[in-house]
Amino acid sequence: MPTKAKKAKSLPEGRLDHHSIDQFEDVPIRSTIDENNKIMEELFKDSSDIVLRKFEIENGPKAMLCYVDGMVTTSAVDDALKALMILEGNAFTVDQITEQTLPVAQASKIQFFKELLTNLLSGDSVLFVDGQDTAVCLGLRGGIRRSVAEPETETVVRGPREGFNEHLRTNTSLVRSKIKSPRLKMKSFVIGTETQTNVILTYMAGIVDPRLLEEVENRLSDIRIDGVLESGYIEEFIQDQGYSPFPQVQTTERPDTVAAAILEGRVAIMVDGTPFALIAPFGFWQWLQASEDYYERFMASTLLRWLRLISLFFALLSPALYIAVSTYHPEMIPTNLLLSIAASREAIPFPAVVEALIMELAFEALREAGVRLPRIVGQAVSILGALVVGQAAVQAGIVSAAMVIVVSMTGIASFTLPRYNASISIRMLRFPLMLLASVFGLLGIMIGVMVIVGHLSKITTFGVPYLAPVTPLEVSDLKDVMVRAPWWKMNKRPKYLGNRNVRRQRPQS
């Protein structure tokens, strides 16, 4: 690539440390060490973690090594200093130093301050040499990192146990180690004017729809925000419909899920500092797909998918149905069941809808408390919840036993969805449906469901209809919707994603 001769800019005015890194774009590195030292000291005033180590190269000019304490491997820095200070090198220019003296694998030359600061703050060490207007960037990153552990939000019985962690390069290497192909691309973006977060867009070249890729790239580079601390920031920026209750981007902690998605022709976005990668497009039918579906035998997977679909309807509708049927259509309940319900409701002071709201809120609160509290306290919460809600409330005659059954069924059903963000949206929509049911009965539920289905069929995820491949229908893609066809039958990648290279394997004879 021909390097464009950049127009040198001067330093921004005022205090240097009151500007964002972008202000230092095209600001050249000074040629004397004193000047550079002065700039660096001004930039990192009151920053105790920045180390500016001044020394003299053996028989040579003065030099300065800068790094962020705790983000480098100290022994490697020691080795580099040893090579420069003690060993005879007779190398005094930056070119000579990088080519002859330094025993460092990743070393690059930098001419501008923005690049320098980005690298320095990402954990690289930077070496200034007196008389040189080029600095050397040494990739001696280190520091403490969480090891690769089992993903806690997506556990499997069968399947790989490794999950992403907060370190981007670990995550990319996990994906790369699954797909050993030059087609696997990892395009790098830096998002966040202050955080300068590394974001990586990964896809399979030649499989992904180029229009999808271009759209995602455009959306990513349009983000202007000071900081990106989690992939959720990115998700909200790039989704198609911001006001929809339904997630249009899938999140995952699993490298195998990312690998499977990009092999299908989707794209994944990995963000530094979070174990959650984003996968797009993400439609309704992906709600029901767990990674384990593809590792277990297809019949079991198909049955589980049906179970999840039924659970989805349960989670969405069962409290609303209970309210509607018991307050508007008691003739629909079998007589003996009705009498049991009537007996359990006899002393309850609230209408069914209030009772249901109380219980659903209590359940949601318990769940929330269980998630947020320290794990040790969490257990106490669950015991308390089970005793108070399950037992005492019924015995005290505040809620009926039938309602407790309905609510716990709803709760269990909502946890069977493998996609956490999807199950949140289902849980959310339960409440308006309950209110509609309490006002209009089954008619209200039908209105609510029709609005939801209408909305689902209207929204898109990165240009792909949300309900695809069912509506619009793509018959050959139905192999992975309600059923999971055996692997020897899935010869083609999903067409509805606009893949260019549809064939996945030769048809088995």
Place this chain on the structure above:
Amino acid sequence: MKMSKVWRVLSISMCMGMLLILTGCWDRREINDVAFVLASAIDKEGDSIRVSVLIPLPGNMGSSAGGGGGSGGQKPFTIKTETGNTVREAVSKLQFQLPRHLFFGHRRVIIIGEQLAREEGVDTIFDGVTRTPENRLTAFIAISDGKAQDVLNADTRLERFSAESMRELLQSEASVRISLKDVVGKIISIGEDAFFPYIEKVKTKIKGQESEDILIEGFVLTHNGKMTGTVKGNAAIGLRLLNHSFRKYDETFNDAGNFLTVAITEADIKIKPVMKNGELSFRIHSMVKASVNEDLDPNRNYDDYETRKQIEQIVSQRVEDNIKLAIKKMQQSNSDAIGFGLHAYRAYPQIWTKQYRKDWETIFPEMKFEVTAKANLYRFGMSSENLGRKDQ
């Protein structure tokens, strides 16, 4: 721009929501505010109609929930009764006495008192129980021996409510399932009359086990909606055979001093209208399958063809007699419960319409029937010999 779009969506959805409220179909009712009627009894009292309803009391049903007072000897139901000129009038009078709304969507049984059925006819109450949408057309209907209210109040031990007991009984093998919708169809057609199960309350008098039970005595025959006679015992079996509502039952014979119980397990009946010399008659042929259930004759040899033939002969004779008895009863009470008229219509539509339709009421009691039956003994149980027989 964006804001105005959101505002537009909001205002449109609000308008649509208000439209829904305008419909006024505001029939929300909590379960605690509803009195579920499980069965009702309709009697004649003087010139008016007495309607009684059975309502379960959820508080007395002994559920663990709700700190309810235990069942402590209290009945789990109550019976409310009121009179009126029409069924609905009585019900609305009843409603004034009750704090809860009467709900008929779960009424599974309707009992009609014998007096009402004989004097006013069953059809008088039909409008009242079928016009409102709450009523189930699948509710069973029966006529009681004596006052319907007494049957409703039976203190059954096996089930919680007499309604439950009756419902189970009316759909059991002892009865023929007759629901409102069946009767409606029969009442309106010419050449067919409705028949109903005939139920009775009986008392068990064993000491310490006193209870009241409901049993099916037989069937009530009606003519033009009015009760005109009953069939019981063997005639009832014959009626069931003719009605294609046969269910397995046992028949006991006295064969030369030894009792023999035979189960009739399957039955098929063919009713054929015959037009001979311009005169209508019916040919009825029944084929039954029988199996031996109990034989008190220790020396009977089932390997012998003649013996089996003889038993088949006895059985077929009994079936034939049952059918003849049923037909006789029907002709006596002038009630074409089987719909012989419809059979004739289907076979000879033009002749039926011309000659018989108008005067079927007077023709039917004089109609000639030719009944034959054939039995097939096909099973003797687990042993072909009587195990109590001494070795010879």
